[in-house]
Amino acid sequence: MSDDVTVRGLLTESRGRLADLPQGSLEAEVLLSHVLGVDRAWLYANSEQVVSGDKQDYYVELIGRRGVGEPIAYLTGIREFWSLPLEVTPDVLIPRPETELLVETALDLLPIKKPCRVADLGTGSGAVALAIASERPLWEMHATELSPAALEIAQKNAASLLPGRVQFHEGSWLEPLQGRFDLLVSNPPYVVEGDQHLESGDCRFEPRLALTSGSDGLHAIRRISCGAIKYLKSGGCLAFEHGFDQGAEARAVLDGLGYANVETRRDLENRERVTLGYG
Numbered sequence: 001m002s003d004d005v006t007v008r009g010l011l012t013e014s015r016g017r018l019a020d021l022p023q024g025s026l027e028a029e030v031l032l033s034h035v036l037g038v039d040r041a042w043l044y045a046n047s048e049q050v051v052s053g054d055k056q057d058y059y060v061e062l063i064g065r066r067g068v069g070e071p072i073a074y075l076t077g078i079r080e081f082w083s084l085p086l087e088v089t090p091d092v093l094i095p096r097p098e099t100e101l102l103v104e105t106a107l108d109l110l111p112i113k114k115p116c117r118v119a120d121l122g123t124g125s126g127a128v129a130l131a132i133a134s135e136r137p138l139w140e141m142h143a144t145e146l147s148p149a150a151l152e153i154a155q156k157n158a159a160s161l162l163p164g165r166v167q168f169h170e171g172s173w174l175e176p177l178q179g180r181f182d183l184l185v186s187n188p189p190y191v192v193e194g195d196q197h198l199e200s201g202d203c204r205f206e207p208r209l210a211l212t213s214g215s216d217g218l219h220a221i222r223r224i225s226c227g228a229i230k231y232l233k234s235g236g237c238l239a240f241e242h243g244f245d246q247g248a249e250a251r252a253v254l255d256g257l258g259y260a261n262v263e264t265r266r267d268l269e270n271r272e273r274v275t276l277g278y279g
Contacts, residue, residue: 008047014063027072034076035059071202082131086157091149093210095127099187101267102241103131105274106185109237121173121186126154133165141166144176180233187241188220189213225253232279239276247272
């Protein structure tokens with residue numbers, strides 16, 4: 001590109017290229033902030049600053065990738081969750097705001113000052129485990145993950161944000177755990193295989209293993225619920241996220257396995273989102 005292209009010029013062009021996206025103008029700024037290593041306020045205060053050729057090229061590349069739908073979290077490598085700046089890559093699911101209800105539920109279920117044992121099953125980027133650990137320093141926090149690549153990301157996030165606070169285990173769901181727990185939490189895959197939403201938005205770029213779970217979306221939930229019973233202390237709790245239309249089915253799974261006091265909690269949009277039961 002030209003040697004005299006300014007911040008203003010780059011933003012004007014990129015906003016046009018992303019005009020069809022709901023937050024295209026904002027995302028153009030976010031990506032340029034990422035490329036230049038500055039905040040968005042700096043862009044406005046230095047709009048006539050000339051951008052070097054290599055950074056121009058990188059920015060134009062990112063705008064192109066965003067224009068064909070690649071998630072902005074993967075382009076910047078960061079997604080904030082529970083005020084924690086998490087590293088994310090295409091090896092992990094991008095943390096969603098609705099998953100914060102799972103964290104809120106976990107924090108509400110056990111005493112703050114009691115040294116409880118808690119495990120996050122299928123931790124991905126480590127979002128849920130690290131969010132819980134950041135709020136409850138006395139709790140012994142564990143996290144499991146089947147994907148070695150995802151586990152590496154979770155461990156990197158832990159090392160940079162909360163070193164030594166989460167014990168990670170490679171393996172499927174409960175299998176790598178030892179002993180019993182006061183609380184087991186999970187944001188498992190729960191999208192029905194073949195669902196049309198898998199071919200739209202961020203889902204097109206996310207690991208399918210972290211999204212889909214059988215013909216009804218409940219395979220992982222059934223497996224976790226069935227296995228959790230022998231890992232829970234007496235009176236211990238299992239809580240998991242699910243689709244907004246899966247509350248009744250999730251409660252039926254736990255009721256059928258003999259869990260007590262089964263209930264479903266609703267998110268900020270009043271949709272059923274987290275179901276829990278006691279062993």
